[in-house]
Amino acid sequence: MNILLIVLLVAAMGATAYVLVRGVIAxxxxxxxxxxxxxxxxxKRVLFQAVAIVLVALILVVAGASKG
Incomplete structure:
Protein backbone atom coordinates (compact mmCIF):
# COMPACT_ATOMS: atom_id res chain seq x y z
CA MET A 1 0.00 0.00 0.00
CA ASN A 2 2.79 2.39 0.94
CA ILE A 3 4.66 1.71 -2.32
CA LEU A 4 1.51 2.40 -4.32
CA LEU A 5 1.01 5.73 -2.55
CA ILE A 6 4.61 6.72 -3.20
CA VAL A 7 4.29 5.86 -6.90
CA LEU A 8 1.09 7.91 -7.09
CA LEU A 9 2.82 10.78 -5.30
CA VAL A 10 5.70 10.76 -7.78
CA ALA A 11 3.20 10.71 -10.65
CA ALA A 12 1.31 13.67 -9.16
CA MET A 13 4.55 15.59 -8.68
CA GLY A 14 5.55 14.87 -12.26
CA ALA A 15 2.17 15.99 -13.54
CA THR A 16 2.45 19.19 -11.51
CA ALA A 17 5.89 19.94 -12.96
CA TYR A 18 4.68 19.18 -16.49
CA VAL A 19 1.65 21.44 -16.19
CA LEU A 20 3.79 24.19 -14.65
CA VAL A 21 6.23 24.09 -17.57
CA ARG A 22 3.41 24.02 -20.12
CA GLY A 23 1.80 27.02 -18.43
CA VAL A 24 5.05 28.99 -18.48
CA ILE A 25 5.55 28.15 -22.17
CA ALA A 26 1.97 29.20 -22.94
CA LYS A 44 -4.69 22.13 -13.52
CA ARG A 45 -1.47 22.84 -11.62
CA VAL A 46 -3.37 23.67 -8.45
CA LEU A 47 -5.43 20.47 -8.85
CA PHE A 48 -2.32 18.30 -9.21
CA GLN A 49 -0.70 20.03 -6.24
CA ALA A 50 -3.79 19.33 -4.14
CA VAL A 51 -3.67 15.66 -5.16
CA ALA A 52 0.01 15.51 -4.20
CA ILE A 53 -0.70 17.07 -0.79
CA VAL A 54 -3.51 14.60 -0.12
CA LEU A 55 -1.20 11.74 -1.06
CA VAL A 56 1.50 13.02 1.31
CA ALA A 57 -1.10 13.16 4.08
CA LEU A 58 -2.20 9.59 3.31
CA ILE A 59 1.41 8.38 3.34
CA LEU A 60 1.93 9.98 6.74
CA VAL A 61 -1.28 8.45 8.11
CA VAL A 62 -0.35 5.00 6.82
CA ALA A 63 3.19 5.32 8.18
CA GLY A 64 1.86 6.44 11.57
CA ALA A 65 -0.68 3.63 11.73
CA SER A 66 1.90 0.98 10.90
CA LYS A 67 4.18 2.07 13.76
CA GLY A 68 1.78 1.62 16.41
Whole structure:
Protein backbone atom coordinates (compact mmCIF):
# COMPACT_ATOMS: atom_id res chain seq x y z
CA MET A 1 0.00 0.00 0.00
CA ASN A 2 2.79 2.39 0.94
CA ILE A 3 4.66 1.71 -2.32
CA LEU A 4 1.51 2.40 -4.32
CA LEU A 5 1.01 5.73 -2.55
CA ILE A 6 4.61 6.72 -3.20
CA VAL A 7 4.29 5.86 -6.90
CA LEU A 8 1.09 7.91 -7.09
CA LEU A 9 2.82 10.78 -5.30
CA VAL A 10 5.70 10.76 -7.78
CA ALA A 11 3.20 10.71 -10.65
CA ALA A 12 1.31 13.67 -9.16
CA MET A 13 4.55 15.59 -8.68
CA GLY A 14 5.55 14.87 -12.26
CA ALA A 15 2.17 15.99 -13.54
CA THR A 16 2.45 19.19 -11.51
CA ALA A 17 5.89 19.94 -12.96
CA TYR A 18 4.68 19.18 -16.49
CA VAL A 19 1.65 21.44 -16.19
CA LEU A 20 3.79 24.19 -14.65
CA VAL A 21 6.23 24.09 -17.57
CA ARG A 22 3.41 24.02 -20.12
CA GLY A 23 1.80 27.02 -18.43
CA VAL A 24 5.05 28.99 -18.48
CA ILE A 25 5.55 28.15 -22.17
CA ALA A 26 1.97 29.20 -22.94
CA UNK A 27 2.50 32.47 -21.08
CA UNK A 28 5.83 33.13 -22.80
CA UNK A 29 4.38 32.53 -26.26
CA UNK A 30 2.12 35.56 -25.89
CA UNK A 31 -0.51 34.12 -28.27
CA UNK A 32 -3.28 34.04 -25.68
CA UNK A 33 -4.43 37.64 -25.36
CA UNK A 34 -7.27 36.95 -22.92
CA UNK A 35 -5.20 34.76 -20.61
CA UNK A 36 -7.76 31.95 -20.67
CA UNK A 37 -5.22 29.30 -21.63
CA UNK A 38 -2.85 30.34 -18.83
CA UNK A 39 -5.75 30.28 -16.39
CA UNK A 40 -6.61 26.72 -17.42
CA UNK A 41 -3.00 25.61 -16.92
CA UNK A 42 -2.97 27.28 -13.49
CA UNK A 43 -6.14 25.46 -12.44
CA LYS A 44 -4.69 22.13 -13.52
CA ARG A 45 -1.47 22.84 -11.62
CA VAL A 46 -3.37 23.67 -8.45
CA LEU A 47 -5.43 20.47 -8.85
CA PHE A 48 -2.32 18.30 -9.21
CA GLN A 49 -0.70 20.03 -6.24
CA ALA A 50 -3.79 19.33 -4.14
CA VAL A 51 -3.67 15.66 -5.16
CA ALA A 52 0.01 15.51 -4.20
CA ILE A 53 -0.70 17.07 -0.79
CA VAL A 54 -3.51 14.60 -0.12
CA LEU A 55 -1.20 11.74 -1.06
CA VAL A 56 1.50 13.02 1.31
CA ALA A 57 -1.10 13.16 4.08
CA LEU A 58 -2.20 9.59 3.31
CA ILE A 59 1.41 8.38 3.34
CA LEU A 60 1.93 9.98 6.74
CA VAL A 61 -1.28 8.45 8.11
CA VAL A 62 -0.35 5.00 6.82
CA ALA A 63 3.19 5.32 8.18
CA GLY A 64 1.86 6.44 11.57
CA ALA A 65 -0.68 3.63 11.73
CA SER A 66 1.90 0.98 10.90
CA LYS A 67 4.18 2.07 13.76
CA GLY A 68 1.78 1.62 16.41
Missing amino acids: MASGKDVTGQQQQNWMR
